Amino acid sequence: QVQLVQSGAEVKKPGASVKVSCKVSGYTLTELSMHWVRQAPGKGLEWMGGFDPEDGETIYAQKFQGRVTMTEDTSTDTAYMELSSLRSEDTAVYYCATGKWELYYFYLDYWGQGTLVTVSS
Amino acid sequence: SSELTQDPAVSVALGQTVRITCQGDSLRSYYASWYQQKPGQAPVLVIYGKNNRPSGIPDRFSGSSSGNTASLTITGAQAEDEADYYCNSRDSSGNHGGKNVFGTGTKVTVL
Numbered sequence: 001q002v003q004l005v006q007s008g009a010e011v012k013k014p015g016a017s018v019k020v021s022c023k024v025s026g027y028t029l030t031e032l033s034m035h036w037v038r039q040a041p042g043k044g045l046e047w048m049g050g051f052d053p054e055d056g057e058t059i060y061a062q063k064f065q066g067r068v069t070m071t072e073d074t075s076t077d078t079a080y081m082e083l084s085s086l087r088s089e090d091t092a093v094y095y096c097a098t099g100k101w102e103l104y105y106f107y108l109d110y111w112g113q114g115t116l117v118t119v120s121s
Numbered sequence: 122s123s124e125l126t127q128d129p130a131v132s133v134a135l136g137q138t139v140r141i142t143c144q145g146d147s148l149r150s151y152y153a154s155w156y157q158q159k160p161g162q163a164p165v166l167v168i169y170g171k172n173n174r175p176s177g178i179p180d181r182f183s184g185s186s187s188g189n190t191a192s193l194t195i196t197g198a199q200a201e202d203e204a205d206y207y208c209n210s211r212d213s214s215g216n217h218g219g220k221n222v223f224g225t226g227t228k229v230t231v232l
Contacts, residue, residue, distance in 0.1 A: 037164075037223075044226040045156070045164065045207050061220055095163055106211045106221055107154035107169035114163055 002026045004096050004112035011118045017084040020115045022096030024077040034079040035099045035108060036070060038092040046092075048081070050099050086119045093117075125153075125208055125224035132230040133198045141193045143208035143224045153191035153208040153224075155184060164207065168193055195229070203231045 007021040024032065035050025049060035049070055058070050069082045079096055094115045097108040125145040133139035143153055152171055156164040166175050168184035181196045191210070195202055208224035 045158075045209075045223040047209070047221050047223055059220060097164075100169075101211075102170065104150075105152040105154060105170045106209070107166055108156070108164075108209070109166050109169075109175060111163040111165070 002032065002098055002110040004098070004110055006094075006096060006112040006115045009116040009118070011120065012086050014087055014119055014121055016086050016119075017082060018086060018117050019080055019082040020094050020096075020117070022079040022081075022112050024079070029072050029074050029077045029079060033099045033101065034070070034072065035097050036068075036081045037095045037097055037108070039095070039114075040089070040092040043092075048094075053101060083117075086117075088119050091117065091119045125210060125222055127206075127208060127224040127227045129225070130228040130230065132232055133195070134232050135200065136197055138194060138196045139198055139229060141195075141206050141227045141229065143191045143193075143210075144189055145210065145222075145224075146189055147210045147212050147222065148186060148189050148191050151211040152186055153184070153210045155182075155191075155193045156207045156209065157202075158205045158207065159203075167206075198229075198231050200231050203229060205229070 003025045005023045010018050012018050033051040033053050036048040038046050048064050052059050067084050071080045096112040098110045099108050125143050127143050155168040157167050158164040167178050167182045172184045183194045185192045206227045212220045212222045
């Protein structure tokens with residue numbers, strides 16, 4: 001059973017960066033494909049990016065390219081999502097989740113508890 | 122198109138059947154996965170692939186697909202099924218192993 005535990009809530013000023021962590025237990029990070037999804041207050045889910053095991057690289061939603069970086073520390077089984085140039089619209093709960101790519105479908109089977117990032121001056 | 126469209130809200134009487142739909146071009150190529158989200162909680166996977174349920178998900182949840190539409194059916198809805206439901210799919214407009222997209226979400230109310 002995979003467990004994902006995320007870092008605590010953050011408050012940031014516009015223009016700053018935030019780095020959210022996601023600690024894996026039950027499996028090693030190298031066995032998983034980690035993804036990040038966010039949800040603004042009262043809004044729907046938005047996929048930000050994740051690891052594609054077929055290409056061996058992390059792919060990002062076009063909306064976030066250039067502003068988001070997803071990294072992994074395999075020595076501690078911790079994944080990170082860093083979002084830069086923050087603006088008020090980035091206020092959201094950020095989730096890490098493990099993904100499974102299959103030929104005709106994709107799914108996110110295990111989720112972290114979420115990290116609230118508030119961007120406010 | 123990389124959009125997946127869902128009805129904003131549906132209601133169902135306790136014990137009755139409700140179908141939630143998700144429409145988008147990518148669904149002609151890929152199956153959807155479905156997620157249940159209750160207030161203040163992380164989403165939970167309920168259906169993936171052609172019609173697969175993760176361990177622990179009741180068999181009253183089922184999935185189907187036709188053309189550009191995927192459906193999640195709850196047969197015999199229970200009070201605890203009241204939640205927001207989101208579909209998700211690989212995005213056929215991306216490259217191989219491309220990107221992915223969530224639907225707009227449907228709020229299910231059990232009366």
